[in-house]
Amino acid sequence: QSALTQPASVSGSPGQSITISCTGTSSDVGGYNYVSWYQKYPGKAPKLMIYDVSNRPSGVSNRFSGSKSGNTASLTISGLQPEDEADYFCSSYTTSSTLIFGTGTKVTVL
Amino acid sequence: EVQLVESGGGLVQPGGSLRLSCAASGFTFSNYEMNWVRQAPGKGLEWVSYTTSSGRTSLYADSVKGRFTISRDNAKTSLYLQMNSLRVEDTAVYYCARGRKYLVFWGQGTLVTVSS
Numbered sequence: 280q281s282a283l284t285q286p287a288s289v290s291g292s293p294g295q296s297i298t299i300s301c302t303g304t305s306s307d308v309g310g311y312n313y314v315s316w317y318q319k320y321p322g323k324a325p326k327l328m329i330y331d332v333s334n335r336p337s338g339v340s341n342r343f344s345g346s347k348s349g350n351t352a353s354l355t356i357s358g359l360q361p362e363d364e365a366d367y368f369c370s371s372y373t374t375s376s377t378l379i380f381g382t383g384t385k386v387t388v389l
Numbered sequence: 390e391v392q393l394v395e396s397g398g399g400l401v402q403p404g405g406s407l408r409l410s411c412a413a414s415g416f417t418f419s420n421y422e423m424n425w426v427r428q429a430p431g432k433g434l435e436w437v438s439y440t441t442s443s444g445r446t447s448l449y450a451d452s453v454k455g456r457f458t459i460s461r462d463n464a465k466t467s468l469y470l471q472m473n474s475l476r477v478e479d480t481a482v483y484y485c486a487r488g489r490k491y492l493v494f495w496g497q498g499t500l501v502t503v504s505s
Contacts, residue, residue, distance in 0.1 A: 280451070282433060315491035317434070324484060324495040325426075325434065336493065368434050372490045377448055378424070383433040 283308065283369055283381035290387040296357040299384045301369030302350060307379055309350035313372035316345055316354045318365050325368065329354060356386070364388045391415040391494045393485050398499030405475050405503070411468040411485030411496055419443075419463035422489045425470050427481035428498075437483070438470065453479075475503045 284302040291297040301308065301316075308314055314332045317325040327336050329345035332352065342363075344355045352371070356363055369381035397409040409425070425437040438459040439448045447459050458471040468485050480503045486492035 282435075311490075313490040317492075319434075324497050325486075325492070326495075327491060327493050330491040330493075370434075370436075370491065375448075377439065377450065378436040378490075378492075380426075380434040380436060 280306075280373065280375070280377075280379055283371060283379055285367075285369060285381040285384045287382070288385045288387065290389055291356075291359045292389045293359055293361065295359050296355060297359060297386065299354045299356075299367055299369075299386070301352040301354070301371075301381045303352075303371055303379070304350055306375075307371040307373040308347065308352050310374055311372050312347065314345065314347055314352040315370045316343075317368045317370065319368065320365050328367075359388055361388050391487070393487065393494055393496035395483060395485055395496045395499035398483065398501045400502045400504065401475055402505050403475060403477055403503055406471070406473045407475065407501060409470040409472065409483055409485075409499060409501070411470075413466045413468065413485075413487075416487075418461075418466035421487050423459075423461060423468045424486045424488065424492060425459060425468075425483060426486055426492070426495075427479075427483045427501075429478070429481040432481075435481075439489075440468070472501070475501075477503050479503050 316329040319325045333345040444461045482498040484498045487494040
């Protein structure tokens with residue numbers, strides 16, 4: 280199964296909003312409301328930012344929000360801050376009962 | 390505090406074997422499903438394997454099926470990944486992570502390098 284498709288990079292200025300897309304198929308993103316998003320800094324463990332499409336774990340800033348339409352999920356970061364500069368990966372549960380990750384998006388704060 | 394600590398990584402030749410361990414603490418290990426996820430240098434995250442809380446059911450990515458085996462010892466609160474017939478493309482940082490449809494807690498990872 281191929282990885283979910285994300286843009287390689289997205290950039291924005293401090294205070295702006297950016298959106299990262301995550302495109303899959305009806306066998307993963309489109310088939311379940313089990314999309315999650317992870318923030319990853321180089322050399323560090325991934326951090327769960329969004330689960331079940333749009334839920335934020337305790338402690339995650341409300342500047343991060345998630346949504347889904349059809350086979351495409353999205354992560355929006357509003358009020359972009361320098362510390363948001365990181366790699367972001369989406370993930371989805373699949374019809375094979377496995378998890379699949381996205382290709383990853385590098386977010387740059389200009 | 391939940392802690393997951395991986396160990397067992399290192400340099401191995403193609404065709405060789407390695408066993409990774411993940412020591413869990415801060416939660417009732419036997420109640421939770423566990424996974425292994427890897428990240429090759431400069432690449433994205435790749436889900437590798439999953440096991441139920443009891444260890445009776447396991448799932449694998451196609452890329453490792455038949456070569457890797459996930460297991461757990463709930464008495465020792467530890468998760469394992471036995472990796473056989475290793476290939477250069479298995480070179481990655483391997484993370485253990487807790488969860489099923491999303492992964493809430495992750496270890497810091499252990500580096501596996503497959504090279505001659």
